[in-house]
Amino acid sequence: MLQSESRPSEVSQLQPTKTAIFAIGGAEDKVHGREILQAFFQRSGGHKAAIAIVPSASREPAIIGERYRHIFGDMGAAQIEIFDIRDRDQASDEQYLKYVEECTGVFLTGGDQLRLCGLLAETPIMERIRERGQTGEIALAGTSAGAAVMGHHMIGGGGSGESPNRSLVDMTMGLGIVPEVVVDQHFHNRNRMARLLSAIAIHPDRLGIGIDEDTCAMFEQDGWFQILGRGTVTVIDAQALSHTNQLDADVGDPLSLHSLRLHVLCHGDRFHLHQRRPLTPMSGEKSA
């Protein structure tokens, strides 16, 4: 990055890293350009990064933890720790807690979001990770199950191949890192439009975010999120909802949702979480 100051190296050392929260739709590129993982690495401080990998969503935490350690090590991270937390007691571990205070980036791997929340929700370690992520002190990323947990309300599981209906989605509590959203991942890849619509029918005050594979919604401190990667992020906004049969419909009945807003966002697009609008390219509008 070009610096206009006379002492570029010192200035760059004094500037804090601009952190972000990364919700990744799963199957992110781990081999070639690694665009999304590189962005997380840079927002974690690049070569000065101290990264914690949390593989607790996975039933093979050692293997998946090592895989990401290799990737971020290969990129040149200064320090990498794997929080191999397999029961809730470990989520108060003093050494892990100490590292959470020192680290610059935390990465939640894929697996099962119910397992991840079961092990880590409301534990001292996860509370500090959430707080430090929300206040912008650290970069915080989650892929697949690690993205699913971002909202206050979470899709714990569900089905596909059916019309939207309440039995198509199992709603539960997420980690509340970006409480405004309900995330669905592997979105178009796994036919999850009906599932996310069913979730938004239940929680119409939340913003539905369907993230495709190798695609990321990167949330900045200023309320904007930006799209990275190869696919799209689908935004379902029920703010102007004029009718739903959600309260009257039996479980399994098809759902009715009138007057939703829908945005399909791709690489470089930005959307404001609270203003609920995309930044339209070429409009000359500034995002910050």
Add this chain to the structure above:
Amino acid sequence: MLQSESRPSEVSQLQPTKTAIFAIGGAEDKVHGREILQAFFQRSGGHKAAIAIVPSASREPAIIGERYRHIFGDMGAAQIEIFDIRDRDQASDEQYLKYVEECTGVFLTGGDQLRLCGLLAETPIMERIRERGQTGEIALAGTSAGAAVMGHHMIGGGGSGESPNRSLVDMTMGLGIVPEVVVDQHFHNRNRMARLLSAIAIHPDRLGIGIDEDTCAMFEQDGWFQILGRGTVTVIDAQALSHTNQLDADVGDPLSLHSLRLHVLCHGDRFHLHQRRPLTPMSGEKSA
């Protein structure tokens, strides 16, 4: 139906049948309640119906033709003919043309929409079927491929499991029966949201209609369509589109579509094709 007139049977004979155009998402119930097929049968005149079955989309037209003949016969149709048209010359057949002028309902079966259009587009028989359907002289139904052909623009084929992109959909010309719409069928069942979005990115002036299996959009003469059946009809309206990268994106690049309207409609819901709004239940609004 109750009649307030003194001579109910004569009055009912004098009243013309209220026809409609039925776009059915495929796999409609053929065994149990047969709700959608019954509605088509009734709108064709019930026991006075003279139905033409067009099985040309199918590579097994004799088998599928007989299947529907059995169904409508079972319901009590007065007359049923199968137009087993296997080359374009047959689509000027005088006997078929004569029956088109006499019939009260035409049913287009499933199969391959490209085959159906290839055999029948702009033939004398199909032109008359379209005209009589559009002017409300006959009930006109199509299921699966038979629904796909309803629009002026038609999804000829495509893929699924990817982000919306131009290579995900093959656009071609339909039969123009309801020219305002682009139809996709087996919608949530076969993960076709991204395909329909890709189609609407190419033709944002058209209304995207994604119809689930055993579900029907029934178009009336007054501009309203109503939902019948077990699933949902997804309406994508790009009238307020504020941005798309469609013209700049390479084939295969993810598409961006800002500020779409989305409606999820189920049994009994109504939507106005030209006003582009749903009829909200309980609003006291009249549809006609």
